[in-house]
Amino acid sequence: MASAHADNPILNGRFSDVGTEPCTTPIPIAGYEKMPLVSLEEAVEPLLSLVPGVQRTVWIVKQRCENPLDELSPDESASIMLYTTEGTCGDNSFYSILNSTLRTEDRTKLRPWFLYLKLVLTALSKLPSVASNTTVCRGVKLDMSDQYPKGKTFVWWGLSSYLERQSLKYQDMTIVAEQAVINKQCTILYLPNNEIASKGVSILAAALHDNTTLKGLDIFSNDVGDEGVDSLAQVLAENNSTLKSLKLGWNRITDNGAYYLAEMLKKNRTLVELSLPQNRIGDEGVKLLADALIKHNTTLKKLSLDLNDLVTDASVNYFIDIMNQNQSLTVLDVGDCKLLSKASKKILYAVAESKENFKLDLETRYIQSTRESR
Incomplete structure (x- = not known):
């Protein structure tokens, strides 16, 4: 579910960015699954020139994930926290750059992300699944009915998260x-x-x-x-x-x-x-x-x-x-x-x-x- 405050670009961009989802189906992502599982520090090395300050953020999340729950390793848990950690960089934040790259038609731009995708998707696969009939709602303050006609299925490539720190009243x-x-x-x-x-x-x-x-x-x-x-x-x-x-x-x-x-x-x-x-x-x-x-x-x-x-x-x-x-x-x-x-x-x-x-x-x-x- 997306926050009611979808006009806050920093705090709510990850929830209300459905408006940037492509309405065409991109080529499936292939190649990351063959990558080795490495530490989070190693996984972000190819991203140092793409994501400002990512090394410092990695250090912080690793400190917070020394004893994770859900049977995840510290690196697996930290890879999830790295995505969900809010920053003040707006479009230069980790999650924003990742989502933008996931949505691009040029799949070669994803190659620097393969080590991270292998790690974070491995971590997510270990978490309990929700029921198959669960509905996830996302919101945006736009009329997008023309782009999303009833009866048609769309694939969203961007990741999303939950209602924490959304200034909900x-x-x-x-x-x-x-x-x-x-x-x-x-x-x-x-x-x-x-x-x-x-x-x-x-x-x-x-x-x-x-x-x-x-x-x-x-x-x-x-x-x-x-x-x-x-x-x-x-x-x-x-x-x-x-x-x-x-x-x-x-x-x-x-x-x-x-x-x-x-x-x-x-x-x-x-x-x-x-x-x-x-x-x-x-x-x-x-x-x-x-x-x-x-x-x-x-x-x-x-x-x-x-x-x-x-x-x-x-x-x-x-x-x-x-x-x-x-x-x-x-x-x-x-x-x-x-x-x-x-x-x-x-x-x-x-x-x-x-x-x-x-x-x-x-x-x-x-x-x-x-x-x-x-």
Whole structure:
């Protein structure tokens, strides 16, 4: 799905550039598949004169992909991030130059890209596929009906990505909710680093009534606040939604928000992952969540409270009770809760080690947001 702000050339070009797609079918790309798999640094060597600053960008993405998920190698994961990384170069950005080259009739211009294409397409082939009947929407503020007559199939050569950092606001959530949730277009809705706030979340929450398709909702860094959490919690408490993963990191959620989530967990039977890193949840919030998990919830498998700096040693017994008494949870992440003492961490590790197939994470990590520090 393309952003509603298709007139922003830097942030939205990758979504709304359907207007530059050729309406004729270019010659298929051939030759890259015979190339060897090499490191990302080697893959971009032929591109040094074509893409400004690509070496520096490669260094940055490699640093961020040292321990990738989805069974990808660091180079494979970094090759995907290299394409999706936003820059300020407009038409000289990596993704823009690649897409322009993919669309050209002169296939010889693609030869310098073969090593990179081999690497990134190998990486993409290892990721889970979406259902064959999934619809992907792209938008452009142009009338292109003459170029795209009904009933005719077109091949798009440019790559695309998702709705991160598109300056989406609550006014945009009506169309997002309609297309992604109500019209059952998405199984995972990924909206981090936008500005949808509590009003936008209330629109999304309303769309979750009787939802049967959306499985994951990621609204990291959206200024959701406790009010937005309340909207989501009320809907999820009804058990009419199939949502399994809810990610609410960096959203100024306090113990009041934790209360709403705890009340939801007492009734919800579909959610298996609740991610709340880098919020303002303290010991009282941990107590409320622990009570819900110990006495009521039997389905949540992963709880993330890392980087909540207000959590202190007073929460240690709550964490111990969760590990000892809740039967469904297999992952508890409280990494870098800075007020937890070393002694408390040793106690928690000892309890976790006594449980079979349980992961306790107390390690330090850093979560980045495009926003100023909150």
